[in-house]
Amino acid sequence: MSVVYFLVQQTMFFSIPLLIVALGGMFSEHSGVINIALEGTMILGAFAGILFINAFQSAALGQSPEQLSGPLFGQLSGQLLLFLAIPVAAAAGALISLTHAYASIHMKADQVISGTAINMFAPAFAIYVARMLRTVQQIPFTNEFRLESVPGLGSIPLIGPLFFQNTYITTYIGFLILIAARIVLYKTRFGLRLRACGEHPQSADSVGINVYRMRYAGVILSGMLAGIGGLVFIIPTSTNFNATVSGYGFLALAVLIFGQWKPGRILAAAFFFGLLKAVASSYSGVPLLKGIPIPSNIYKMMPYIVTLIVLAFTSKHSQAPKAEGIPYGKGGRE
Template sequence: MNIVFSVFQQTMFFTIPLLIVALGGMFSERSGIINIALEGIMIMGAFVSILFINRTQGVLSGQTQLILAVVIAAIAGMLFSLFHAFASINMKADQTISGTALNLFAPAFAIFVARILQGVQQIQFTNTFRIESVPVLGNIPIIGDLFFKNTYITTYIGILILILSTIVLYKTKFGLRLRACGEHPQAADSVGINVYKMQYAGVLISGAFAGIGGLVFVIPTSTNFNATVAGYGFLALAVLIFGQWHPVRILFASFFFGLMKTIAASYSGIPVLASLGVPSYIYKMVPYVTTLVVLVFTSKNSQAPRAEGIPYDKGAR
């Protein structure tokens, strides 16, 4: 039973960042803007917020510091994503080009600045954020072990983001308008919706989420930040499509990926899998192969927003 709990807890560490970032990508794509820059924005968010943790060590610690870092990561991601929004909305630039530029810029910038500030590119931090057991809730049998032990506050932030995203997207005026802009911006415009504003909102939300996602990815899995998030931004894109641009399906998709990643990382500690003697590389490949296979079956009737990737031009018919 203990193995099940520890695998589940591990899985959460991989699932939550994917979930948050893919939800961010969802807001952007639902507004009609492809955001391939998620990887770069994650790096930027993680870089600025980990730097903050590094600099305030000794003054701050624990949950206060982490929550402040989350806010800073969101702001950093949002500001960085402004470049993507400006290029793809105002300049009507090719969205993959500006996204690629951001992906290239972020790690180079993080290394360059880190070297100037402290000589080496790795930014160290002390992890004072792990919650051994949530008071009261951690004592509930099974559920307590699964959800409230050996965890981080960021896990709950991720779940909160999921709930809020679902409500905002489907139960509010804003969500309806955002979705309209991704499906048929001309129609949205004709009923008085400011398409440019909605697309800015979509990209900025994705920037904030991707920034948070970067921080959330680094905290439980490392003790330093080395200007990389290991391709999680690209994985989040896959999760987004795997989840068919739908919040709850995105949750399942990211959980699936998280589980596979966990198995690849820790299968030798799981007796059943260790005894099979399958090389670790097979487990590492499984999530990607499965995604491909699933896409084969689901892509025929893809739910992709219709107008995504096409710069909106008021004058065009």
């Protein structure tokens, strides 16, 4: 049973960032802008968030030992610090996505090109700034954010160990984002207008919706969520940030397509990939799999191969927003 608990907990670490970032991509694509810059945006979000955490943690270390042992620097401060790092990551993501929005909305540039530029810029910028600030490119942080067990809920049998032990508050934030995204997209005026801009911007414009503004909103929302997703990915899986999110932004793009641009299906897709990733990274901890002589590289390939196969069968009837990738101009004849 402990193996199942372990796998579920590991799956959470991989699924939640994918979920958050794919939901971000969803907002952008429903507004009509393809955002392949998710990878770069995640990197910059994680970079800003981790730098923020690192600054506070090194400041705390610099203080006298008496203060360090005080109640303020216990569990509470750790969670608060993480909580504060999230808006920092979101702001960084929003900032870089503005450049993508400007190129693809105002300048009507090829959306894939400016996305590629951001993906190239992000790691270079993160390494450059880190090296200029601290001479090494890695930014270390102390993982003081893990919750051994959520008070009260963690002791419930079965559900406790599955969902409320060895976890992070970011997991629950991820689920909150999912619920919020669903409500915003389907139950609000904003969501309806956003989707209209991605399906048929000319019609949206004809009834007085500002297509440019809606698309900016979609892209900035995606930048914020991708930034948060980057931080959420780094916190449980590492103790230093090395200017990479291991291709999770690209994987989130696949999750988005696999999830057919719908929040509920995106959740399912994110957990599917999360499970595959969790198996790939910790199969040696699972007795059943450890016995089978499959090399680790094959496990690592699995999520990508499965994605390809799934896409091959599902892409014929793609429910992608119809106007995605097409710049909108008022004089358009399409």
